[in-house]
Amino acid sequence: MKHTLYDKIWADHCIHENEDKSSLIYIDRHLIHEVTSPQAFDGLDIKKRDIWNKQSIMATTDHNVPTINRDKGITDPVSKIQVETLRDNCKKHNIELYDLDNIKQGIVHVIGPELGMTQPGMTLVCGDSHTSTHGALASLAFGIGTSDVEHVLATQCLNLTKDKNFKIHVNGKLKPFVTSKDLILYIIGKIGTSGGTGFTIEYAGEAITDLSIESRMTMCNMTIEAGAKSGLMAFDKTTHDYLKDREFLPSKKHYDNALKYWESLVSDESAHFDRTEVFDANDVEPQVTWGTSPEMVTPVDSKIPTPDTVTNEEEYIDTLKYMGLEPGVEINSISLDKIFIGSCTNSRIEDLRDASQVVKGEKVSSSIKQAIVVPGSGLVKAQAEAEGLDKVFIDAGFEWRDPGCSMCLGMNDDFLQPYERCASTSNRNFQGRQGDKGRTHLVSPAMAAVAGIKGHFYNVKEFMNEK
Numbered sequence: 257m258k259h260t261l262y263d264k265i266w267a268d269h270c271i272h273e274n275e276d277k278s279s280l281i282y283i284d285r286h287l288i289h290e291v292t293s294p295q296a297f298d299g300l301d302i303k304k305r306d307i308w309n310k311q312s313i314m315a316t317t318d319h320n321v322p323t324i325n326r327d328k329g330i331t332d333p334v335s336k337i338q339v340e341t342l343r344d345n346c347k348k349h350n351i352e353l354y355d356l357d358n359i360k361q362g363i364v365h366v367i368g369p370e371l372g373m374t375q376p377g378m379t380l381v382c383g384d385s386h387t388s389t390h391g392a393l394a395s396l397a398f399g400i401g402t403s404d405v406e407h408v409l410a411t412q413c414l415n416l417t418k419d420k421n422f423k424i425h426v427n428g429k430l431k432p433f434v435t436s437k438d439l440i441l442y443i444i445g446k447i448g449t450s451g452g453t454g455f456t457i458e459y460a461g462e463a464i465t466d467l468s469i470e471s472r473m474t475m476c477n478m479t480i481e482a483g484a485k486s487g488l489m490a491f492d493k494t495t496h497d498y499l500k501d502r503e504f505l506p507s508k509k510h511y512d513n514a515l516k517y518w519e520s521l522v523s524d525e526s527a528h529f530d531r532t533e534v535f536d537a538n539d540v541e542p543q544v545t546w547g548t549s550p551e552m553v554t555p556v557d558s559k560i561p562t563p564d565t566v567t568n569e570e571e572y573i574d575t576l577k578y579m580g581l582e583p584g585v586e587i588n589s590i591s592l593d594k595i596f597i598g599s600c601t602n603s604r605i606e607d608l609r610d611a612s613q614v615v616k617g618e619k620v621s622s623s624i625k626q627a628i629v630v631p632g633s634g635l636v637k638a639q640a641e642a643e644g645l646d647k648v649f650i651d652a653g654f655e656w657r658d659p660g661c662s663m664c665l666g667m668n669d670d671f672l673q674p675y676e677r678c679a680s681t682s683n684r685n686f687q688g689r690q691g692d693k694g695r696t697h698l699v700s701p702a703m704a705a706v707a708g709i710k711g712h713f714y715n716v717k718e719f720m721n722e723k
């Protein structure tokens with residue numbers, strides 16, 4: 257029998273197959289943060305249950321934390337309660353917490369891989385849908401709800417129904433200044449936000465194996481926006497090079513065995529996939545979302561679709577009304593109010609390097625009200641500062657912040673005012689995601705940087721050629 261990568265990880269963690277076709281699956285790694293863990297800990301207390309494997313848990317603060325003036329503490333009362341509750345729970349249960357005073361603090365999906373807590377072949381869960389990010393390291397990773405968080409804390413297991421296998425094969429090479437963010441937006445534009453429903457997606461092909469792990473994480477991160485719970489990429493030399501010397505890797509004694517197992521984490525040749533789609537990287541141009549769903553996306557040098565090209569006219573009219581846009585408008589003519597470079601999709605060192613390359617020697621347009629760069633973790637921030645990237649951004653007029661989710665969803669003080677329009681490197685452009693009545697356009701870090709300089713969308717390829 258030939259097996260896909262997903263089949264292999266599933267089989268290695270299956271404890272018991274139930275009669276109803278679900279299976280009891282062992283969970284190796286559990287990441288927690290302040291938003292979805294309080295009720296789970298309350299549930300444990302009420303039922304007087306203890307935690308099964310504390311060593312499997314990593315806790316961080318990210319959603320509700322301030323990204324500026326941290327010395328003043330958390331001023332928002334709700335955020336303060338969330339974070340303090342996590343602190344109390346971690347202290348009570350002796351769980352290591354990467355809190356605001358720790359350089360390793362950051363967005364849960366940035367620090368897991370960065371610290372080597374995410375490892376190939378692991379099953380990894382977090383009470384957060386963008387847990388799919390960790391699949392870039394050949395780990396079967398998915399978001400879970402609060403009651404499942406409690407269940408994993410107590411039992412280290414979950415009852416799950418197996419997905420079907422979906423392979424997305426991308427041939428060829430991405431063009432200069434076209435990134436994995438553009439590629440995943442392009443793919444979601446093609447298969448739709450329900451295209452991956454019921455599947456685990458494995459990405460393969462030359463364009464994928466060419467990507468760094470940071471770029472692979474961007475794609476797996478947004479896999480959930482294509483409707484799939486998990487995205488996977490095979491283990492290869494790039495994965496191994498990324499992992500080398502990370503803090504939480506297996507000890508020397510166990511490393512060779514671990515590596516041998518990791519090297520098996522690829523789909524067998526001619527393994528069966530229930531669905532396969534093939535794309536060509538050469539077709540991908542810098543992308544911009546124009547609506548309130550990630551599938552509403554188009555190349556930067558194109559126009560807002562006209563009614564005759566859409567399938568759901570009612571949704572289309574509502575979307576354009578919310579976004580304050582007209583049919584047929586050129587994407588390049590859309591002016592922005594705010595620029596946000598950050599989030600678990602695009603806040604890693606490679607993202608900041610990409611954006612700083614654009615920003616270097618330039619100034620943020622006077623029409624932009626605010627442009628912020630929020631590194632994904634304290635370690636990313638320190639690395640960027642060691643490379644002088646902070647100075648590049650600050651000199652250009654960007655604000656240089658402390659790590660957290662920030663304007664991705666506006667649970668802290670960073671959010672859009674009603675009707676403000678933002679070029680954002682995050683993953684969701686739903687109504688109100690970045691603030692009540694806020695208008696979000698999803699783009700790559702380099703595209704967000706250009707939009708900041710120009711004050712409107714502009715093709716990064718042209719900008720860099722002209723520079």
Ligand code: SF4
Pocket residue numbers: 318319363364365384386599600601660661664665682683
């Ligand atoms: S950055 Fe955004 S998508 Fe990522 S974990 Fe935070 S809130 Fe969720």
